[in-house]
Amino acid sequence: MSLHFRYARSQVVLRHHCAPRFVLDLKMEEAARSAALFCSVILSVSTPLLGGQLSELCQLQAAVLRRSRAQEALDRDRRRRQYLRRRRAFLLSSIAGILSVLSTTRRHIWARRRIRGENFWATAQSYDEDAWKAQFRMSRSTFDHLVKLIGPAIQRRRTNYRAPIEPRRRLAITLWWFARSGEYRSIADTFGVGIATVCIIVRQVTSAIVDLLYGRFVSLPTGPQLDETIRAFADRCYPQCAGAIGSTHIPIAPPRDNPDHYANGWGWHSVILQGVVDHRLRFTDVYAGWPGSNSSASVLSSSDLYLKAEDRPDGYLFPREKSILSSGVEIPVHLIGDLSFPLRPWLMKGYSNEHRLSPEQRRFTFTLASARSVVDAAFMRLKGRWRCLLKKSDIDVSMMPRVVTACCILHNICEQQGDAFLPEWSIQMAPSGQFLIQPDIVPYQGETYGPAEVVRCTIANNLLSILQR
Numbered sequence: 001m002s003l004h005f006r007y008a009r010s011q012v013v014l015r016h017h018c019a020p021r022f023v024l025d026l027k028m029e030e031a032a033r034s035a036a037l038f039c040s041v042i043l044s045v046s047t048p049l050l051g052g053q054l055s056e057l058c059q060l061q062a063a064v065l066r067r068s069r070a071q072e073a074l075d076r077d078r079r080r081r082q083y084l085r086r087r088r089a090f091l092l093s094s095i096a097g098i099l100s101v102l103s104t105t106r107r108h109i110w111a112r113r114r115i116r117g118e119n120f121w122a123t124a125q126s127y128d129e130d131a132w133k134a135q136f137r138m139s140r141s142t143f144d145h146l147v148k149l150i151g152p153a154i155q156r157r158r159t160n161y162r163a164p165i166e167p168r169r170r171l172a173i174t175l176w177w178f179a180r181s182g183e184y185r186s187i188a189d190t191f192g193v194g195i196a197t198v199c200i201i202v203r204q205v206t207s208a209i210v211d212l213l214y215g216r217f218v219s220l221p222t223g224p225q226l227d228e229t230i231r232a233f234a235d236r237c238y239p240q241c242a243g244a245i246g247s248t249h250i251p252i253a254p255p256r257d258n259p260d261h262y263a264n265g266w267g268w269h270s271v272i273l274q275g276v277v278d279h280r281l282r283f284t285d286v287y288a289g290w291p292g293s294n295s296s297a298s299v300l301s302s303s304d305l306y307l308k309a310e311d312r313p314d315g316y317l318f319p320r321e322k323s324i325l326s327s328g329v330e331i332p333v334h335l336i337g338d339l340s341f342p343l344r345p346w347l348m349k350g351y352s353n354e355h356r357l358s359p360e361q362r363r364f365t366f367t368l369a370s371a372r373s374v375v376d377a378a379f380m381r382l383k384g385r386w387r388c389l390l391k392k393s394d395i396d397v398s399m400m401p402r403v404v405t406a407c408c409i410l411h412n413i414c415e416q417q418g419d420a421f422l423p424e425w426s427i428q429m430a431p432s433g434q435f436l437i438q439p440d441i442v443p444y445q446g447e448t449y450g451p452a453e454v455v456r457c458t459i460a461n462n463l464l465s466i467l468q469r
Contacts, residue, residue, distance in 0.1 A: 119192075120190055120191065120192070121169060121172070121191055121192065124172070133419070133422070134422075135176070135179075136172060136175045136176065136179065137175060137178070137179045137385050137386065137414075137425075138175070138410070138413075138414050138417075138419050139417070139419050141417065142413065142414060142417040142419055143168075143171070143172075143175075145413075145417065146171060146410075146413065147167055147168055147171055149212065149213060150167075150171070150205070150208045150209060150212055150213070151167040151168075151171075152167075153208040153211075153212060154167050154170050154171065154204060154205055154208050155167050165193065165197070165201070169191065170201050170204075170205055171205060172191070173187060173191050173193070173198060173201050173202070173205075174201060174202050174205040174206065175410075176190070176191070177198070177202050177388060178386045178387075178388050178403075178406075178407060178410070179385070179386060179387055179388070180387055180388070181387055181388035181390075181391055181393045183394065184198045184199055184394065202395070203395075203399060206399070206402050206403055206406045207402060209406040209409055209410065210402050210405050210406050210409065213409050213413075214286075214405065214409055217409050217412045217413060217416070218283055218284065218285065218286055218408065218409060218412060219284060219285075220242070220243070220276070220284050220285060220317075220318075221242055221243070221278060221284060226242060226318065226319075226322065226333070229241075229242050229243065229278050229279055230242060230322070230333065232278075232279035232280075233279055233371055234467060236279070236367075236370060236371045237367050237370070237371070237463075237467060238336065238367050238368055238370075238371035239324075239331070239459065239463070239466045239467055239469075240322075240323075240324065240331050240332065240333050240334060240459075240466075241333075241334065241335070241336055241371060242278075242317075242318055242333050242334065242335060243276045243277060243278050243284055243285075243335050243336075244276070244277050244335065244336050244337070244371065244372040244373075244374050244375040245274070245275070245276045245277075245285075245300075245335045245336070245337040245341065245347065245375065246274075246275060246277070246337065246338065246372070246375035246376065246379065247272050247273060247274045247275070247296045247299060247340070248272070248273050248275075248379045248383075248438060249264050249270035249271070249272060249273075249292050249438055249439060250270055250271050250272070250273055250288070250389050250400065250404055251268060251269070251270050251389075251390070251391055251392050251393075251436070252269050252270060252271055252392060252393065252397055252400055253269065253392045253393070253394065253397075254269045255269070255397040258291075260293070261291040261293050262291040262292050262293065262397070263292060263293055264292035264293060264439045265439030265440060265442075266437055266438075266439050268292075269292060269392075270291075270292035271288060271289050271290060271291065271292060271397070271400050271401070271404070272288070272289075272290045272291070272292060272294060272296075272299050273286070273287075273288040273379075273389075273404050273408075274286075274287040274288070274290075274296070274299050274300065274303060275287075275375065275378065275379070275408065276305070276335060276375075277374050277375040277377075277378040278374070279374060280415060281374055281377055281378045281381060281415060282378070282411075282412045282415050282416070283378065283408045283411065283412055285305050286404070286405050286408045287299065287303040287304070287305065288400070288401045288404035288405055288408075289400060289401030289404070290302070292439075295340065295442055295444075296337075296338075296340035296341055296441075296442075296444075297340060297341060297342050297444045297446065300341060300342070305317075309344070309346045309347075315344070315345055315346065315451075316332045316333075316345060316346055317332075317333075317334065317335065317346035317347075318332065318333035318334070318346070319333070320332065324466070324469065326458050326459075326462045326465070326466050327458055327461075327462055329454055329455060329458040330455075331455055331458060331459060331466070332345055332346060332455070333346075334346045334347060334348050334455075335347050335348070336348050336349065336368050336371060336372050337349050337372065338350075338369075338372065338441055339352055339441055339443040339444065340441045340442055340443060340444055341444060342444050342446055342449070343444075343448055343449055343452045343453065343456065344449055344452050345449070345451055345452045345455055347452075348368065348452075348455070348456055348459070349368070350364065350365030350366075350368045350369055351364070351365045351460075352443060360460045360461050360463070361460050363460070363463065364456075364459060364460035364463055367463065378411070380426065381411065381415075381421050381425075382407060382408060382411045384421065384425035384426050385407075385410075385411060385414065385421065385425060386407040386410065386411070388403065388407070389404065389407060390436060391436075
């Protein structure tokens with residue numbers, strides 16, 4: 001009877017250990033003690049051999065029981081720690097969310113006030129038209145028009161630390177840098193922002209102008225616009241012309257990688273801007289960023305303009321139905337360039353003075369050069385309005401192609417809006433020493449394309465009759 005009671009008691013202990021968590025577990029020492037007591041009772045009534053086997057079995061059972069209870073204790077402790085961490089994270093995030101909604105406290109380290117810059121921007125709002133244009137190189141109406149075009153793209157989200165810089169002020173900072181290319185520190189003091197903020201704003205606004213406005217304001221003429229361009233160049237005594245192509249060097253600071261590649265013929269570092277200009281002095285194609293040591297022909301051969309013309313089966317850049325016949329030769333609509341460019345059916349240039357020219361060839365060369373002067377005038381206005389293209393800038397060379405392209409887009413917008421080019425801006429174009437003197441034109445030395453030479457000779461010999469059509 002006593003043996004049965006003790007055995008039942010040990011079973012109760014085991015079942016008690018397997019009960020749910022909310023029931024208090026017995027200590028492992030009591031479990032081991034009960035197992036040992038059970039083994040002693042069995043051994044007292046069994047044979048020696050059987051007693052040895054049962055003793056070993058009970059010891060193994062007790063060891064397994066201790067290990068399982070120890071593992072369960074570790075698992076409970078691990079789950080408890082995870083629960084406490086999750087509860088703490090939830091409470092902290094809830095508190096932060098409530099404070100972000102209710103709190104109006106501003107951290108002063110994120111909202112440093114610069115009174116001078118704020119006063120300047122407030123004063124600039126009251127500028128008259130002349131003062132505004134002198135500072136930002138465009139009229140107030142053009143400025144407002146530009147804000148409508150790119151304002152949503154340069155708007156920044158409001159945070160709990162401070163209000164974002166409004167799009168008008170961001171655009172004004174960028175135009176100020178384009179117009180002067182001053183140091184970031186001076187611009188930061190002028191507009192009451194941080195130095196790093198000026199750098200970020202210039203890059204962001206420049207990218208927005210290029211990404212959003214290039215396709216809208218820079219494109220080769222088509223349809224009625226192409227007809228108007230051809231008539232306008234015919235009024236300049238040159239036929240079948242859709243624009244003038246040219247290149248100019250933009251000064252840069254010596255880059256860290258391969259600086260010799262950017263040194264031009266005069267020895268200063270630059271990137272090349274290749275542009276096509278129509279009769280209204282607006283850019284219809286822009287390709288910028290090649291190192292200054294390259295020739296105009298090399299830059300042209302790598303441009304999309306060249307690939308667009310050469311990939312067509314007929315080798316023409318403009319629609320073939322616009323071509324005319326003269327002396328049995330088809331004369332396509334084409335561009336005109338200087339001696340540094342190759343001769344193609346879609347790109348004409350004058351004759352070189354290396355050989356004796358006929359009167360017709362001299363007249364053709366003079367007429368072409370006169371019509372091509374629009375590209376030089378456009379470059380002059382571009383650099384006079386945006387002086388960041390006149391001197392070294394502290395912006396990275398990888399960003400210069402976008403800066404140059406953005407200035408060309410802004411030039412087109414100003415010309416389209418009727419913003420007059422002020423005479424004093426041309427005076428500012430005067431080169432200082434030899435730094436801004438453009439390298440000499442290096443004539444193209446490649447092979448002459450036969451059909452293009454036929455077209456040029458036909459235009460030269462029949463110039464007056466073609467213009468009278």
